[in-house]
Amino acid sequence: MIPRREFLKVSTAALAAAAGPRHAQADDSPNERIVVGLIGCGGRGVHDAGLFRNTPGAEVAMVCDVDEERRGRAAAEFGLASNQAVGDLRKMLDNRAIDAVVIATPDHWHSLAAILACDAGKHVYVEKPISHNIREGRLLAEAAQRNNLRVQHGTQSRSTRMMIDAVRQLREGAIGTVVAAKCWNVQHRGSIGRGQDCDPPPGLDYDNWVGPPEMIPYRSNRVHNRWTWWYHFGTGDMGNDGVHDIDYTRWGLGVDTHPNKVSAIGGKFLLDDDQEFPDTQQVAFEYVGDGSVGSRRMLVYEQRLWSKNYPRNVDSGAEFYGTAGQMFLSRRGKIELCDGDNKPVEVAIAPEPQNDVAHVRNFCEAIRGAAQLNADALTGHLSTSLCHLGNIATRLGRSLVFDPQTEHVVGDAEADALVRRRYRDHWGTPRDA
Numbered sequence: 001m002i003p004r005r006e007f008l009k010v011s012t013a014a015l016a017a018a019a020g021p022r023h024a025q026a027d028d029s030p031n032e033r034i035v036v037g038l039i040g041c042g043g044r045g046v047h048d049a050g051l052f053r054n055t056p057g058a059e060v061a062m063v064c065d066v067d068e069e070r071r072g073r074a075a076a077e078f079g080l081a082s083n084q085a086v087g088d089l090r091k092m093l094d095n096r097a098i099d100a101v102v103i104a105t106p107d108h109w110h111s112l113a114a115i116l117a118c119d120a121g122k123h124v125y126v127e128k129p130i131s132h133n134i135r136e137g138r139l140l141a142e143a144a145q146r147n148n149l150r151v152q153h154g155t156q157s158r159s160t161r162m163m164i165d166a167v168r169q170l171r172e173g174a175i176g177t178v179v180a181a182k183c184w185n186v187q188h189r190g191s192i193g194r195g196q197d198c199d200p201p202p203g204l205d206y207d208n209w210v211g212p213p214e215m216i217p218y219r220s221n222r223v224h225n226r227w228t229w230w231y232h233f234g235t236g237d238m239g240n241d242g243v244h245d246i247d248y249t250r251w252g253l254g255v256d257t258h259p260n261k262v263s264a265i266g267g268k269f270l271l272d273d274d275q276e277f278p279d280t281q282q283v284a285f286e287y288v289g290d291g292s293v294g295s296r297r298m299l300v301y302e303q304r305l306w307s308k309n310y311p312r313n314v315d316s317g318a319e320f321y322g323t324a325g326q327m328f329l330s331r332r333g334k335i336e337l338c339d340g341d342n343k344p345v346e347v348a349i350a351p352e353p354q355n356d357v358a359h360v361r362n363f364c365e366a367i368r369g370a371a372q373l374n375a376d377a378l379t380g381h382l383s384t385s386l387c388h389l390g391n392i393a394t395r396l397g398r399s400l401v402f403d404p405q406t407e408h409v410v411g412d413a414e415a416d417a418l419v420r421r422r423y424r425d426h427w428g429t430p431r432d433a
Contacts, residue, residue: 034058034364037098037122039089039113041065041074042224044127045104048154051360052102052125053078058364064092067224068203087205089113090427093120100150100367103127106227107234108213111136114151114377118143123367125360127154128247129239130380134388134407135420137381144377152363152373153380155247157331159359162352163248166329169349170252174337176324182300183249183318185242189305191273192229195221212426221274229275231395236277237305239387241316244331244354246301247375247383249318252329255297258385258404259285264393270306279305283390301390392418 034057038049041063052058060078064086065071075085086092092101093116100123103113111131114124118140130153131137144151157163170178197217200206206218216232227233228240238246266281281303289295302311311317317330325345328336333353337345365371373379385407392415393400401410409416 032057032368034367035061035097035099037062037064037092037095037101038074038078039064039092039101039103039117040105040109040127041067041070042104045102046074046077048102048104048125048127048356048360049074049078051356052364055357055360055364057368058360062086062092062095062098064089066205066208088208089116093117093122098122100125100363106209107239108132108227108232109211111140112212114140115143118147118149118151121147121149123150123363125152125154125363126380128243128380129235129384129387130377131384131388132233132235133419133421134385137377137384137388138407141377141381150363150366150373151377151380152359152366153375153377153384154359155244155375155380155383156354156356156359157244157248158251158374158379159362160331160352160355161358162333162335162349163251163329163331165349166327166335167248167252170320170322170327171254174325175320175322175327176340177294178253178297178320178322180298180300180321181249181253181318182302182321183242183245184302184311185237185245185316186302186304186307186310187241187315188308189237189271189279191271192221192226192275193273195219195226195274207426210426212423214422214424229277231276234277235384235387236391238277238281238283238301238303238390239384242301242303243384243387245316245318246299246386247379248329248331249299249301249320250383250386252318252320252327253297253299255287255299256382257287258382258402258407259299259389260288260404261286261399261401262389262393263399264390265397266303266394277391278303278394281390281394283386283393285386285389299386301386388419 036052036058038045049060053060062084063071063074066087071085101117103126110126114126117124197219200218222230262285264283266278269280271279283301285299287297314330314332320327324340326338331354333351335347335349337347339345362371362374366373396415400415403410
């Protein structure tokens with residue numbers, strides 16, 4: 001057994017072999033029922049699974065969580081028997097009756113669980129961010145492609161009619177050529193205080209909670225509802241909430257590759273606690289296009305986690321700057337348009353907040369072959385990678401040059417090492433069937 005190998009070499013092959021025939025492939029009957037399993041039974045996971053329960057032609061038949069109390073509550077919520085609530089995701093992936101899984105675990109499990117699910121023949125609805133690091137996102141996009149399975153990323157604005165229509169207007173030249181865009185994530189987050197390393201609570205399988213990443217001790221403020229703020233498990237608020245705004249901003253800007261340059265400033269300006277990610281952040285991304293004048297694009301991200309003084313009176317939004325005007329969008333259900341003289345222009349688009357229901361329905365329709373995914377794995381990877389690059393640049397305090405083709409930071413070994421991570425031999429040899 002080779003220690004610290006890349007995740008795909010751990011046990012994926014065994015899971016794929018155990019999975020047997022796939023269900024609900026894209027060419028199956030549109031009337032076939034989609035049987036769903038939930039991995040990660042916290043608040044967001046139960047919310048997502050509830051959307052599937054209320055979607056015609058879908059049912060929730062299994063739940064999985066390494067926390068005994070959480071999986072018990074989820075089983076009760078969905079009326080499941082004790083054998084339909086498991087603490088090991090491999091048991092769910094081995095179940096041939098499961099067609100698709102919802103992954104709402106902490107960030108460090110998102111890509112890993114999704115890759116295992118794809119190689120076990122399951123479609124995947126994975127919450128944002130799609131990955132913990134850039135390399136994992138690429139591996140998931142490849143897993144979805146080689147298995148011909150549907151992987152939907154939880155950036156629900158992609159299925160929101162207001163956003164779809166607004167981006168269409170941008171493409172049609174509503175503000176001329178869109179050259180630059182700025183988005184923001186501004187809200188008041190509380191302190192996580194100072195924690196202590198200690199024993200995990202009863203009923204929590206901490207070894208499997210950590211999973212394939214290298215083991216670190218349990219800490220009182222690092223697991224439930226706190227993992228977001230730690231390098232080992234989370235992606236900060238840029239990946240937690242900012243990814244929504246970054247995603248629809250990238251979409252509206254019309255860039256479908258990685259950026260070439262990243263610059264960032266920020267850090268912990270006010271929250272004096274154990275959090276490792278910044279509470280204040282400004283990140284700029286440059287897309288050079290073919291390098292000629294007119295082909296470059298810029299995307300700027302702004303974050304403050306200690307204020308409710310929102311731009312345009314909304315915590316989550318984006319402005320698009322074109323050669324003939326400006327558009328303002330927010331996933332909270334706001335849209336405004338100005339012409340080249342900054343005069344308001346009437347917008348024939350109905351305001352609509354982020355539509356989670358439509359996103360789940362799009363996923364189910366794509367499984368049945370009746371639609372294309374609105375936020376497939378590659379789309380999620382490109383948007384989430386901006387969060388990773390922004391966090392790396394902020395963490396190291398310097399600008400980065402990034403190669404979109406190789407997905408490596410150029411000329412900076414320390415930064416490039418953060419494009420991926422190290423793993424331990426989690427689970428050891430594959431378990432018996």
